[in-house]
Amino acid sequence: MSEFSEWFHNILEEAEIIDTRYPVKGMHVWLPQGFKIRKHTLNILKEILDKDHEEVLFPLLIPEDELAKEAIHVKGFEEEVYWVTHGGLTELNKKLALRPTSETAMYPMFSLWVRNHSDLPMKYYQIVNTFRYETKHTRPLIRVREITTFKEAHTVHATAEETEKQVQDAVKIYKQFFDKLGIPYTVSKRPEWDKFPGAEYTVAFDTIMPDGKTLQIGTVHNLGQTFAKTFDITYETATGEHEYVYQTCYGLSDRIIASVIGVHGDKAGLSLPPDIAPYQVVIVPIIFKKGGEEVIEFCKNLEEKLKLEANLRVYFDDRDIRAGKKYYEWEMRGIPLRIEVGPRDLQNKKVVTFRRDTQEKEIIDFDPSKISETITEIMDDVSLKMKDNAGEKLENNIRSVDSIEEAEDIMSQYGGIVTFDWCGDRECGKDIEEKVKVDILGVQLSEKENSTCINCDKPSKHITLLAKTY
Ligand SMILES: Nc1ncnc2c1ncn2[C@@H]1O[C@H](COS(=O)(=O)NC(=O)[C@@H](N)CS)[C@@H](O)[C@H]1O
Numbered sequence: 001m002s003e004f005s006e007w008f009h010n011i012l013e014e015a016e017i018i019d020t021r022y023p024v025k026g027m028h029v030w031l032p033q034g035f036k037i038r039k040h041t042l043n044i045l046k047e048i049l050d051k052d053h054e055e056v057l058f059p060l061l062i063p064e065d066e067l068a069k070e071a072i073h074v075k076g077f078e079e080e081v082y083w084v085t086h087g088g089l090t091e092l093n094k095k096l097a098l099r100p101t102s103e104t105a106m107y108p109m110f111s112l113w114v115r116n117h118s119d120l121p122m123k124y125y126q127i128v129n130t131f132r133y134e135t136k137h138t139r140p141l142i143r144v145r146e147i148t149t150f151k152e153a154h155t156v157h158a159t160a161e162e163t164e165k166q167v168q169d170a171v172k173i174y175k176q177f178f179d180k181l182g183i184p185y186t187v188s189k190r191p192e193w194d195k196f197p198g199a200e201y202t203v204a205f206d207t208i209m210p211d212g213k214t215l216q217i218g219t220v221h222n223l224g225q226t227f228a229k230t231f232d233i234t235y236e237t238a239t240g241e242h243e244y245v246y247q248t249c250y251g252l253s254d255r256i257i258a259s260v261i262g263v264h265g266d267k268a269g270l271s272l273p274p275d276i277a278p279y280q281v282v283i284v285p286i287i288f289k290k291g292g293e294e295v296i297e298f299c300k301n302l303e304e305k306l307k308l309e310a311n312l313r314v315y316f317d318d319r320d321i322r323a324g325k326k327y328y329e330w331e332m333r334g335i336p337l338r339i340e341v342g343p344r345d346l347q348n349k350k351v352v353t354f355r356r357d358t359q360e361k362e363i364i365d366f367d368p369s370k371i372s373e374t375i376t377e378i379m380d381d382v383s384l385k386m387k388d389n390a391g392e393k394l395e396n397n398i399r400s401v402d403s404i405e406e407a408e409d410i411m412s413q414y415g416g417i418v419t420f421d422w423c424g425d426r427e428c429g430k431d432i433e434e435k436v437k438v439d440i441l442g443v444q445l446s447e448k449e450n451s452t453c454i455n456c457d458k459p460s461k462h463i464t465l466l467a468k469t470y
């Protein structure tokens with residue numbers, strides 16, 4: 001447990017991802033290396049969303065009366081909201097909240113925008129910073145007070161059926177996104193007591209971090225008509241009636257980066273999926289007195305070739321420091337592939353490759369007409385292998401049990417996720433959490449017939465997941 005937490009904090013500093021010394025608790029600085037990883041990650045996400053969403057940008061500040069309109073929603077956030085009370089020396093007559101999430105910023109505007117059926121469906125998203133005065137233990141990227149990378153999508157529909165379909169579309173989008181990053185996940189429906197404040201239900205993505213605890217890395221909420229009624233978002237039907245709309249919203253955060261670091265990292269440091277690594281290839285020249293120039297010449301050409309032909313992000317590391325030190329540094333920073341070039345390799349028309357994910361070296365023939373294709377194939381294989389390995393690790397950390405005692409044993413021994421049959425009743429669920437001392441994550445979306453609850457023998461319809469969570 002503590003070992004992973006120490007590793008995680010150390011690598012954020014050593015790999016220069018973020019600087020946690022900023023003088024506001026739970027708010028950190030993105031450093032250049034980390035910012036590049038975040039940028040490439042967001043590019044992948046936006047490419048998927050931009051297929052059928054429009055990107056927008058709403059103000060940061062929300063008037064107190066708007067935030068307070070949806071009673072359950074504001075109840076869920078009232079302890080976490082930051083407030084602006086002054087403009088300069090003047091006290092504001094109306095306090096302004098820093099958005100903890102943007103339902104109450106967006107929905108008064110949606111009420112103005114939605115006039116009739118033809119305005120629907122609406123699918124918007126924004127990637128902004130949001131603020132939550134987290135009182136639980138804050139952790140960089142995992143539980144922060146300024147969520148710097150909050151992707152929130154908000155959709156508006158004419159019917160409940162279309163809204164259900166949108167929830168499924170959002171789940172597909174998240175699966176596609178996490179698969180691109182090789183982050184494995186379970187998808188479950190949160191229990192009633194743990195859904196998003198104001199939602200009908202919440203579908204959540206969880207991954208398992210190396211310490212065996214699960215991290216909620218994304219959520220999809222079916223908001224039904226609750227917010228439509230609170231914010232009067234209606235459309236005029238063909239026959240002139242006014243119908244309330246149905247809505248969903250789905251969010252991701254800095255935890256995406258936390259899970260990429262946690263899931264793929266190892267003792268040597270970061271191990272980054274090629275699609276988001278600041279550099280995909282680093283070229284290290286092995287320079288001796290003799291033959292140094294042609295090695296440098298060769299490396300420069302190779303760098304250009306890979307950039308132009310394979311469209312890769314390549315760094316030729318010709319700094320005047322020992323090769324071994326470069327190896328350590330780029331492995332720690334998680335660069336997927338290193339190419340070493342020495343005078344002897346040139347003579348033998350070879351180069352040496354080192355894969356960060358397998359930590360294996362390989363001597364490959366250097367054929368100028370093939371090298372770009374060869375390196376591209378290695379990159380693809382790295383992405384695939386990282387995803388498969390991480391997926392296998394997660395699968396091996398999910399164990400099914402038939403009794404509460406077994407669940408307790410497994411939790412104390414391994415952590416990870418335990419699955420079992422639960423009747424779905426609140427008090428029985430709370431009783432199970434009490435006994436096993438961990439949280440019910442949720443229930444699998446698929447139904448399972450004729451099984452009984454491991455705690456009360458009532459009929460159970462869903463396989464349930466239980467885990468120690470962040
Ligand atoms: N303090 C936090 N630090 C980092 N990530 C967080 C924090 N709080 C929530 N998250 C992440 O943000 C995601 C979305 O937050 S949420 O409350 O579940 N959902 C919403 O706010 C909806 N409005 C989605 S648009 C969560 O699934 C979780 O992965």
Ligand SMILES: [Mg+2]
Nearest residue numbers: 080132134135
């Ligand atoms: Mg919270």
Ligand SMILES: [Zn+2]
Nearest residue numbers: 423428453456
């Ligand atoms: Zn039960």
